[in-house]
Amino acid sequence: QYRHGMILNLGWPSSSQLAQRDLRYVALSDYDSFSDDIDGEGSGFDLARKRIQVAGSAGMCLVESSPKRAITTTDWVQDGPHQAPPVDGGILPLYDRGDRRRWQWQCIDGCGAWFEAPPLPAYDDHQDIAEAAASAHVACPSCGQIYRPIDKDRLNQSARGVWVPEGCSRDIDGNLIGRPRSSKIASFWMFGCAAAFQSWPSLVTNHLQAQREFESTGDERALKTTRNVDQGVPHQPAAMKRARNASFLSARLEHWERYHIPPGVRFLVAMVDNQADRWEVRVWGYGIGRERWLIDGYAIREIDGVKVRPASYQEHWSELTKRVVLSTYKIDQARELRVWRTVVDLGGHAEDKETQTTRQAYDWWRSIAKDGLGHRVRLAKGRDNVQVAVRETFPDSRKRANRKAKSVGDVPVLELGSTILKDSAHADLLRESPGPGYIHLPSWAPAEYLDELVSETRGPKRWEIPHGKRNETWDALYYSDAVCLFYGADKIDWDTPPPWASSDWSVNPEVITPEQRRDLKQSAAIQRRKSTWQ
Numbered sequence: 001q002y003r004h005g006m007i008l009n010l011g012w013p014s015s016s017q018l019a020q021r022d023l024r025y026v027a028l029s030d031y032d033s034f035s036d037d038i039d040g041e042g043s044g045f046d047l048a049r050k051r052i053q054v055a056g057s058a059g060m061c062l063v064e065s066s067p068k069r070a071i072t073t074t075d076w077v078q079d080g081p082h083q084a085p086p087v088d089g090g091i092l093p094l095y096d097r098g099d100r101r102r103w104q105w106q107c108i109d110g111c112g113a114w115f116e117a118p119p120l121p122a123y124d125d126h127q128d129i130a131e132a133a134a135s136a137h138v139a140c141p142s143c144g145q146i147y148r149p150i151d152k153d154r155l156n157q158s159a160r161g162v163w164v165p166e167g168c169s170r171d172i173d174g175n176l177i178g179r180p181r182s183s184k185i186a187s188f189w190m191f192g193c194a195a196a197f198q199s200w201p202s203l204v205t206n207h208l209q210a211q212r213e214f215e216s217t218g219d220e221r222a223l224k225t226t227r228n229v230d231q232g233v234p235h236q237p238a239a240m241k242r243a244r245n246a247s248f249l250s251a252r253l254e255h256w257e258r259y260h261i262p263p264g265v266r267f268l269v270a271m272v273d274n275q276a277d278r279w280e281v282r283v284w285g286y287g288i289g290r291e292r293w294l295i296d297g298y299a300i301r302e303i304d305g306v307k308v309r310p311a312s313y314q315e316h317w318s319e320l321t322k323r324v325v326l327s328t329y330k331i332d333q334a335r336e337l338r339v340w341r342t343v344v345d346l347g348g349h350a351e352d353k354e355t356q357t358t359r360q361a362y363d364w365w366r367s368i369a370k371d372g373l374g375h376r377v378r379l380a381k382g383r384d385n386v387q388v389a390v391r392e393t394f395p396d397s398r399k400r401a402n403r404k405a406k407s408v409g410d411v412p413v414l415e416l417g418s419t420i421l422k423d424s425a426h427a428d429l430l431r432e433s434p435g436p437g438y439i440h441l442p443s444w445a446p447a448e449y450l451d452e453l454v455s456e457t458r459g460p461k462r463w464e465i466p467h468g469k470r471n472e473t474w475d476a477l478y479y480s481d482a483v484c485l486f487y488g489a490d491k492i493d494w495d496t497p498p499p500w501a502s503s504d505w506s507v508n509p510e511v512i513t514p515e516q517r518r519d520l521k522q523s524a525a526i527q528r529r530k531s532t533w534q
Helices: 045-053 053-058 090-097 129-134 147-156 200-217 221-230 313-324 358-369 418-429 448-455 470-484 514-533
Strands: 025-029 060-064 101-106 114-116 163-166 169-172 176-178 267-275 279-286 293-300 328-330 335-336 343-344 377-383 389-393 411-416
Touching: 025 045, 045 053, 045 060, 060 090, 060 293, 101 147, 114 343, 114 514, 129 279, 129 411, 176 358, 200 221, 267 335, 267 358, 267 470, 279 313, 279 470, 293 470, 313 328, 313 343, 313 358, 335 514, 358 377, 377 418, 389 470, 411 418, 411 470, 418 470
Parallel strands: 025 060, 267 343, 343 377, 377 411
Antiparallel strands: 101 114, 101 163, 169 176, 267 279, 279 293, 328 335, 389 411
16 A cells, blocks of 8 residues: 555456456456456456446556467458457457557658568578577568668657557658547557567577477477567467378378388387277387387287277286287398387376276286386376476375375376477478478378378367367377487487487397297286286
8 A cells, every 4th residue: 555545456367356346457467378267257358347447437457468379270361450360368359359559660761661560570591590690680661771680779769659550550750640440448569579678689599499499399389489478479380370181191101011110210119099999009110300100000909809998807908018018020030129118098187087997007007017117118198288298297096085096106107298299290290201200101001090190180279189080090199209208219319329229230129039029928928827817
């Protein structure tokens, strides 16, 4: 409370802060981080505007934010030149309700025309990012006059604090002409080049670093951040920019013999997808720079004449050890390559969904850990809202009420950021020539595998699968990628790779002979019989 009677309240955006009080001014900061529906009572802006209603024309609600929400569609038509693209909530829909003002500069060293300060300056194409950043400049779209970073203050001063609403323009003397858009909301949008504390070289540096990271890894988080925070514009996920269908995949199928290792593969990852009546298995081969090959795919539907029921038969899980964990693929007649790691999808999430299948999986992992194979297998769960690609957890149902699964903090479970991993995998699917990140698909692959790779579509927040579509091969791809990331396969120095990723088969510990493979599987069969007897 101030001496002249003003009371200032600072609070979290909750219904208690925005209800049952009359205020003259309300300011909502970083609005795109707000919930779209605060405690089930509506948006922050609509609740705040209700609080100032008693003040009449003296009341004011201020909202500010960087536009952090993703663009929702590529198919939209502007109803005005200043309209923001459609996004999933946040500040831009509020901006569109208003008179839509933009910040313009005058070409003070050239033609005198007015133009909008852009989100990102132009720059010369250099391999070296520092050289590209040093060339940052803005050109007048009317006469081509070049402005450098040293000119930014003069350009901002030329605007003299006048924002140009939609429907208006400025004459050479700076006077507004035209009829502004009618609205009771004054809305303003300034792009990155005009920001006082954001230098043009830093805009270019951040953009190029993020762009190269996306091109090399498929991870566009840094690209989204620099567009939102530095450039002041919403980000459109790359996966929304190009349609996905199986035709572009079928056109590039390659021929190599099934069950054989094609040139370029260094190690193998198997993924097991749990279904109610079967296991779907896909095996991926990985090479330099995450280049990958689909090595095998099959379903396990019956074991010894009994239909597979992952939720019911613990002895069926033992079959995964022999058929998947210990499986090998031919290098030549004398050598075979073992599966390096196996990842098993549990479905749901350890903290909010523990099924009978999950319990069976926990028991199976404990049994193979006793046999010395625990390091070769990881259980995993995908989540849309995880903000990292992969992290290790140790679920413990004893800490939560109403949980009956036998998780006691002893079984490692990888938690996957599904959206991040799928964005990266999608970018790799669109790569058109072999090399780092490229996905090789064999001619023997059934058509449904290709359909599964493109079954999901990218929404503004997450990937979505239409009802009735199957996506096992797609899940297998990003789950396998997650295992590689977890074990640091993305950071391998390929000049001196670890032995398990070596192309020198004589030193690669995953290379065995057919006789060794038979001994391994015979040992697994004995263990299975013992566990069944017990």
